[in-house]
Amino acid sequence: MVDIAMIEAARTRIGGRAKRTPLLSSPFLDEIAGRRLFVKAECLQHSGSFKFRGGWSAVSGLDPAVREKGVIAFSSGNHAQGVALAARMHGIPAVIVMPMDAPKLKIDNTRAFGAEVVLYDRQNEDRDAIGAALSSERGLTLIKPFDEPLVIAGQGTTGLEIAEQAADEDIGAAEVLVPCGGGGLTAGIALALEARSPSFRVRPCEPAGFDDTTRSLASGKIERNATLLGSICDAIITPQPGNITFPIMQRLCGPGVVVTDRQALDAMALAFTRLKIVIEPGGAVALAAALFHGNEIVGDTVIAVASGGNVDANVFMAALDGYRDR
Amino acid sequence: MVDIAMIEAARTRIGGRAKRTPLLSSPFLDEIAGRRLFVKAECLQHSGSFKFRGGWSAVSGLDPAVREKGVIAFSSGNHAQGVALAARMHGIPAVIVMPMDAPKLKIDNTRAFGAEVVLYDRQNEDRDAIGAALSSERGLTLIKPFDEPLVIAGQGTTGLEIAEQAADEDIGAAEVLVPCGGGGLTAGIALALEARSPSFRVRPCEPAGFDDTTRSLASGKIERNATLLGSICDAIITPQPGNITFPIMQRLCGPGVVVTDRQALDAMALAFTRLKIVIEPGGAVALAAALFHGNEIVGDTVIAVASGGNVDANVFMAALDGYRDR
Numbered sequence: 001m002v003d004i005a006m007i008e009a010a011r012t013r014i015g016g017r018a019k020r021t022p023l024l025s026s027p028f029l030d031e032i033a034g035r036r037l038f039v040k041a042e043c044l045q046h047s048g049s050f051k052f053r054g055g056w057s058a059v060s061g062l063d064p065a066v067r068e069k070g071v072i073a074f075s076s077g078n079h080a081q082g083v084a085l086a087a088r089m090h091g092i093p094a095v096i097v098m099p100m101d102a103p104k105l106k107i108d109n110t111r112a113f114g115a116e117v118v119l120y121d122r123q124n125e126d127r128d129a130i131g132a133a134l135s136s137e138r139g140l141t142l143i144k145p146f147d148e149p150l151v152i153a154g155q156g157t158t159g160l161e162i163a164e165q166a167a168d169e170d171i172g173a174a175e176v177l178v179p180c181g182g183g184g185l186t187a188g189i190a191l192a193l194e195a196r197s198p199s200f201r202v203r204p205c206e207p208a209g210f211d212d213t214t215r216s217l218a219s220g221k222i223e224r225n226a227t228l229l230g231s232i233c234d235a236i237i238t239p240q241p242g243n244i245t246f247p248i249m250q251r252l253c254g255p256g257v258v259v260t261d262r263q264a265l266d267a268m269a270l271a272f273t274r275l276k277i278v279i280e281p282g283g284a285v286a287l288a289a290a291l292f293h294g295n296e297i298v299g300d301t302v303i304a305v306a307s308g309g310n311v312d313a314n315v316f317m318a319a320l321d322g323y324r325d326r
Numbered sequence: 327m328v329d330i331a332m333i334e335a336a337r338t339r340i341g342g343r344a345k346r347t348p349l350l351s352s353p354f355l356d357e358i359a360g361r362r363l364f365v366k367a368e369c370l371q372h373s374g375s376f377k378f379r380g381g382w383s384a385v386s387g388l389d390p391a392v393r394e395k396g397v398i399a400f401s402s403g404n405h406a407q408g409v410a411l412a413a414r415m416h417g418i419p420a421v422i423v424m425p426m427d428a429p430k431l432k433i434d435n436t437r438a439f440g441a442e443v444v445l446y447d448r449q450n451e452d453r454d455a456i457g458a459a460l461s462s463e464r465g466l467t468l469i470k471p472f473d474e475p476l477v478i479a480g481q482g483t484t485g486l487e488i489a490e491q492a493a494d495e496d497i498g499a500a501e502v503l504v505p506c507g508g509g510g511l512t513a514g515i516a517l518a519l520e521a522r523s524p525s526f527r528v529r530p531c532e533p534a535g536f537d538d539t540t541r542s543l544a545s546g547k548i549e550r551n552a553t554l555l556g557s558i559c560d561a562i563i564t565p566q567p568g569n570i571t572f573p574i575m576q577r578l579c580g581p582g583v584v585v586t587d588r589q590a591l592d593a594m595a596l597a598f599t600r601l602k603i604v605i606e607p608g609g610a611v612a613l614a615a616a617l618f619h620g621n622e623i624v625g626d627t628v629i630a631v632a633s634g635g636n637v638d639a640n641v642f643m644a645a646l647d648g649y650r651d652r
Contacts, residue, residue, distance in 0.1 A: 016494065022348055022370060028438065043602040044348060044367075105599065112354065168342065272642070273431065276369040276635030278602040309602030313646040316598070320639040 004195035007156035043309030051082030057154025077106025084113035146184030147242030159192025177286035180204035181236035183245030190252040214256025235282030257289040269323030280311035330521035333482035369635030377408030383480025403432025410439035472510030473568030485518025503612035506530035507562035509571030516578035540582025561608030583615035595649030606637035
C-alpha cells in the first residue's frame with residue numbers, strides 16, 4: 001500500500017520545497033548517551049515540524065479538480081500547520097479542526113497560514129465526525145494525519161535523508177528513534193530505511209501513560225490509550241496506532257521506548273544548551289530515549305528524530321528552569 | 327593578504343568537519359522584515375558558533391612541528407571554544423585566556439573541550455600581554471581571534487556556503503548582514519561574496535554603544551569603543567576593528583547597522599518562535615537589524631547571519647519573557 005516507490009515519488013513532488021534538515025551532534029550529548037548520538041532536526045522544517053512533508057505530499061498528490069475545492073484536516077497542531085502551509089502554497093482553501101486546548105502558538109500559526117480553524121472539545125466531541133460532516137458539506141478532501149498512504153510517504157522522505165546523511169557520516173548501522181503518535185513518521189521512516197539502510201532499526205518512542213504503540217507492538221494487536229488528557233507531549237497523543245501504520249511498524253520496528261515527561265523536558269533543555277535547537281515536548285521523546293534509556297538501545301550509534309519545535313515560551317522556560325534547578 | 331584562494335584552501339582543509347549550516351526562513355519573519363529574509367544558522371555549527379571554522383583553519387594551517395607544541399588563544403568565549411575543539415580534534419594542547427566575566431557556559435565548555443583556561447580581569451589586565459607571555463614561555467602558537475589571515479579565511483567559508491545556498495533559493499542580489507566584533511567573519515564573508523556573488527553587499531551589524539566598526543567605516547579610519555563593559559552582546563565586543571579586517575571591510579562593505587540590546591533580545595525571541603533556533607545576544611544583532619532596521623536596508627532580499635548560540639539559560643529566558651510581556 002505504501003512502499004519506497006511512493007516515498008520517492010513524494011520526494012519528487014516536494015522538490016526543493018521542504019528543507020533538508022541537518023543531522024546535528026555534540027560530544028557532550030555523546031557522553032550522556034554513552035554512544036554516538038545524532039539528531040535529525042525536523043524542528044527546523046517549514047511550519048516547525050515534519051508534518052509539512054506529509055501535508056505537501058498529500059495535497060500535491062490530489063487530482064487538480066478535486067484539490068481546488070480545498071482540503072480539511074483535524075490535528076492537535078503540527079499536522080494543522082503542515083497542511084495549512086501546503087494548501088496556501090497550492091493556492092487552495094483549508095479548514096482545520098483543532099482541539100480547543102491545543103497550544104495557542106499552533107492555533108495562531110494555523111490561522112496565520114490562511115486556514116479556517118474550527119475548534120472542538122477533545123473530551124466530549126468526536127473530531128472524525130466533525131471532519132466528515134464539514135468535508136461532505138463543502139466538497140473538501142480530508143487529509144488524515146497519519147493513516148493515509150500519501151501522508152506516510154511524505155513523512156518517509158525524512159528517512160531518505162537520514163539514510164543519505166548517515167552515509168556521509170560513515171554510519172554503517174544504527175537504531176533510529178522516532179517520536180510516535182499515530183505512527184505516520186515512524187512507519188514512513190521505517191519503510192525508507194528498509195529500502196535504503198537495511199542495517200538500521202527504527203524504534204518508536206512515546207511518553208509514559210500514552211504508550212499505545214509500545215503496548216501494541218508487545219501484544220501483537222492494536223491497543224488503545226486509557227485517556228488522551230494529561231500529557232505535555234500534545235503533538236504525539238493519539239487514541240491508538242493506525243490501521244495502515246501499525247502493520248508496517250509491526251513488521252519493521254524494534255520495541256518501543258517509553259520516557260517520562262520530565263525526561264522529555266530535560267532533553268529539551270539539553271538540546272537548547274548543546275545543539276541550539278528548540279524542540280517541543282512531544283518532539284523530544286526520542287532524544288530523551290537516546291539520552292536516558294541507553295540500556296534499552298542496541299549498538300554504538302543512535303539517531304534520534306527531533307520531530308517538532310512548536311512550543312509556547314512558558315513551557316520551554318519551564319523545561320530550562322527545571323533542568324537548571326537540579 | 328587574504329583572498330578567495332585562501333578561503334577555498336581553508337574549505338579544503340576543513341573538509342566535512344564543519345557543518346554546512348542551513349539557510350532558514352519563515353513567512354512570519356518576512357512580514358516583519360518587509361522583504362524576503364533568510365537566516366544563515368551558524369549557531370548550529372560545531373562548538374555553537376562560526377568560530378570553529380576559523381579555529382580549524384588556523385590550527386590545520388600550522389606547520390606540523392609547530393602545531394604539536396600547542397596553541398593559545400584569548401577570547402570572550404566563542405573563539406575559545408572553536409580553537410579548543412579544533413585543537414582537541416588535532417590531538418594538541420590548547421591554552422585559552424578568557425575574561426573572568428565571560429558566560430559560565432562558555433568557560434565550562436572550553437574546559438570540557440580539553441583546554442587549559444586562564445582567567446583575567448577585562449578591566450584591569452591586558453589580554454594580549456598575558457597571551458604573549460604564556461606563548462613564549464611554552465612555545466605555544468597564538469591563534470588571534472580575528473586579525474589573522476588563516477582565521478579570516480576560515481570564517482570566509484561561511485560566505486562560500488551563503489553564495490551556494492542563495493543560488494539554490496534563486497536569490498540574485500541581497501544585502502548580507504553580519505554580526506561584527508573584530509571583523510573576522512564580516513571580512514571573510516565579504517571576500518567570499520566578492521568572488522562568488524558580486525551583486526551581494528555585506529553590512530556589519532553592532533550593538534549601540536559598541537559600534538566601533540560602524541563609526542570607523544563612516545570616518546574612514548579606525549575608531550575605538552569608549553568602554554568594553556555594559557553590553558549583553560559579549561561575543562562581539564572588541565576594542566576596535568582589526569588592522570587586517572578593517573581595510574577589507576572598508577573596500578567591500580556597506581554602512582554598519584546599529585541595534586539596541588532590546589532589539590537583539592527580541593530577535594532571539596522571534597528566532598525561538600519562528601525558526602526554532604537558539605541565538606545568543608551578540609549573534610542576534612544581524613537578525614535584529616534585518617527585522618527592525620528595514621529602512622536602512624536596500625533591496626527585496628536580506629540574509630542575516632546568526633553567528634552563535636552559546637547563551638546561558640537565564641539570559642535566554644529573559645529574552646523570551648521580555649518579548650512575551652509586551
